[in-house]
Amino acid sequence: MSFVIGGAGCRGVEIVAELADRIPQLCRKYDVDPSLVHVYNVEAAPTALPGFDSEMVDYAMDVLQKKGVEFKTGLAITECKPDGVYLTTGERIKAATVVWTGGVRGNRLIEAAGFETVRGRVKVDEYLHAPGHENVFVIGDSSLIFDAEGHPYPPTAQMAIQQRIICAQNIVASIRGKELKNFIFSNKGTVVSLGKGEGIALAPGKRYKGWRAVQLKKLIAIRYLFTIGGIMLALRKGRFL
Template identity: 35%
Template structure:
């Protein structure tokens, strides 16, 4: 008898791109056509655009963590861990599981969608004292931290310490930073009413960015509208400014100002996952250089997409234009990548990815927002309706849609209870503690690991 081995398709990453790809593969491939494996530390897809609303308590963490095991077509094998190296020649992906075991996972086709990590610079004290806003754990932890600052300030006898605990600094004037500052400012504005011993005027939010404009993709008018909304709420906006150094109780700006604070939130952009650096392939500003079909040139069966790949934007006439690292592109790229993997298996022609950007939406909390859907400029309540409607419709499961809508309605009617959930009971956790950017292998370590295990198998402990 002749045994026919099913092709092994390995998908790395459970973000918008990776999950979109897996779901498409499950729908379009019969179980005997291929073996599908997904590498991800958590068995859920995080709906990242709503993370600021988790940090502010409008949404519960579970509402934007979409289970990967709810699909009726679910048959994908999930490896609970993170990919830390890929040997393209040996066709092996090295995975560190959540129990710290090193696993060599061979593949026939690989789809790289590991996403991005927070971009940091060599700023003294940043990774030791700054908070990120890239993961569900960071958002939940940050909410606890902000409320704890109010609790500590309320109990404090030292006026200087009280003032420092009630100052908050957000670095990054993009969508993540602007929405984070806006949503958390509403949280502290509403919460301070429950602290009769605190002077609300002591609460100060700073939003700074080295760029000359907030969210320049929105255009001059909407950018100015967003700034006006934030300034009306009392958020101090400083443009053309970053931080020079960070300490446990103060932050120094590049313009020389020293702000006493216990809260530094860093949202100054993202970079492709360090996994891309282990491939030894060409990159474009850190993102893997692929063609319009999202295939890595010179390597059959290797595809990359999402934040980690420089996918050509064929919808634009600009030479060298690549798709921005946004959710709307990642979701659509996942489906096209899956179709191209299937086409490769069947010897068919591949299709280029093409999508015209639908516009941008920014929810600033409450009844404030700015949006530019299909080029139409909106602000205020109409923008909020469009923003939330877009996010709600983009949620992958009906359960998630029900949870998010219920949270929105409950928050609108009953407000927030400002409860800390206990994350502060452990040691302080900052930027360096959540994204594990030091876990990836060097080229030498990768080659040693693949050679030692012969392409498949496991090893205990660090490589």
């Protein structure tokens, strides 16, 4: 009775955290021995949560291990079958439920449309144009943008949210024959939930752990809802925090 989460980035860690919190409740509800249930988080990189420093990673892994999560880092999933997954060592983890969070591709429609892609994502220019198509803009998970050091930015929600603003402005500018704006990503930080009452967060020049990180994540959620639905939607969310 095992769950395997492939990938120990932000999304993979948040999924195992939610599972670890819910399993004791579900075991009581359905009269299942908790010792029979296992949660595995498999990561090909040497450590979980790439992008976080070792202190924050150790804190996050310690919190989740105490909740029963077993990490398998430095190991890639080579095959997934109905009876479980196989690792580079040849080890098999028996599991009927496997969740993959270890990598992002763009929508296959992008490739089918004939655009030049890298793993399904389009390397856009500074205006978010698809190469060779000044009337086509690509944003979100289907776009590929590199930082000053030549590393691709991860396809996060904050990236897509910032892109949508510039994309909308550039569409209007194109229609009106005005100058387009360059897209420059501004990293506001990263917050990762580790389940009830726990989390880690990186903000420019600051780090947060535990309860403070959880409150920061709640504030981010409320702020996002405010941007799309105004004060009433934000207040509605706030009632359930």
